[in-house]
Amino acid sequence: MSDLGIVIVTWNTRDYLRRCLETVYASQGPLEFSVLVVDNGDDGSAEMVHAEFPQTTVLSGQGNVGYPAGNNLALRRLGYADEPGHTDPAAPRYALLLNPDTELPPTALRDFVAYMDANPEV
Structure with missing residues (x-):
């Protein structure tokens, strides 16, 4: 089980998406995460990501x-279920929905997971 599953739904935002992914993969800290991009457009974003x-x-x-259906599609792919109690045990501990124009500070993902671990009521 990884720490974090990151979902980004995009529609013709290739250049923003590139910068977003650069900052995601430049994240600092011991963290296991996966990224899923849902490409709703036709501007070459999928090809750029590949x-x-x-x-x-x-x-x-x-x-x-x-946007909503794209997030749900990716969350299901990560192993999260539509019904409580049916989530795949291998699903990431947390999910993070990012917009493609997001640029993360270097410690943002580590800090996010640490906060969630320290505040299970969230």
Whole structure:
């Protein structure tokens, strides 16, 4: 089980997405995470991610499903269930939904997981 599953839903935001992923993968700290990008557009974002960030999973080809459905699609792929009690035990401990124009400070992911660990009521 990884610490964190990061979901980014994009629609024609290739350049923003590139910068977002650069900051995600530059994160500092002992942290195991995976990134899923849901590509709702046709600006070459999926191709850019495959070429520049091969460790990222890209979900594309479903058309523009929108932001909520895109997040749900990725969360299911990570192993989270629609019904309580049915989540895959291998699903990441936490999920983080990022917009493609987000730029993270170097310790943001580590700090996020530490905060969640220290505050289980959140």
